[in-house]
Amino acid sequence: MPIGQLGRAAALGAAGGLRTFLPLAALGARGAPRRPWLARGLGVLAGGELIGDKLPATPSRLAGPALAGRAVSAGLAGARLAGPTGAAVAVLASAVTAYGGYHARRRLTEITPLPDWAVALAEDSLALALAGVGSRAKAETAAAGVSGSLVTRR
Numbered sequence: 001m002p003i004g005q006l007g008r009a010a011a012l013g014a015a016g017g018l019r020t021f022l023p024l025a026a027l028g029a030r031g032a033p034r035r036p037w038l039a040r041g042l043g044v045l046a047g048g049e050l051i052g053d054k055l056p057a058t059p060s061r062l063a064g065p066a067l068a069g070r071a072v073s074a075g076l077a078g079a080r081l082a083g084p085t086g087a088a089v090a091v092l093a094s095a096v097t098a099y100g101g102y103h104a105r106r107r108l109t110e111i112t113p114l115p116d117w118a119v120a121l122a123e124d125s126l127a128l129a130l131a132g133v134g135s136r137a138k139a140e141t142a143a144a145g146v147s148g149s150l151v152t153r154r
């Protein structure tokens with residue numbers, strides 16, 4: 001099934017709802033950024049978030065500043081892919097996965113013997129996969145049977 005610019009914006013937004021820095025870090029890692037130091041910095045922040053998310057003192061992703069950060073990150077990534085419409089799609093997707101991911105993770109730790117960190121690792125895997133799909137280049141998506149264009153919008 002083809003996935004275009006808006007589909008990739010939604011995937012990046014969904015990744016951002018689960019892990020704030022992943023959408024921008026994925027775009028920076030996949031593209032040829034004009035500011036390589038920024039791409040590296042976003043990668044470090046994303047890696048730190050993947051670790052910090054497992055700590056018990058980490059605040060809820062649904063707290064105001066955390067939710068706003070997710071929306072901003074998703075919106076910037078979505079705009080980079082598909083302009084203002086992509087930004088709106090990505091922000092909506094980030095809100096859905098922020099709330100859905102929070103409640104799914106909480107519920108899974110209640111009804112299964114899995115510890116929170118194990119569920120969080122599964123959530124990390126999903127977020128990384130979504131970021132990978134969302135940041136795919138045109139050549140990669142064509143090779144995978146997916147149509148659309150690359151992250152070249154300015």
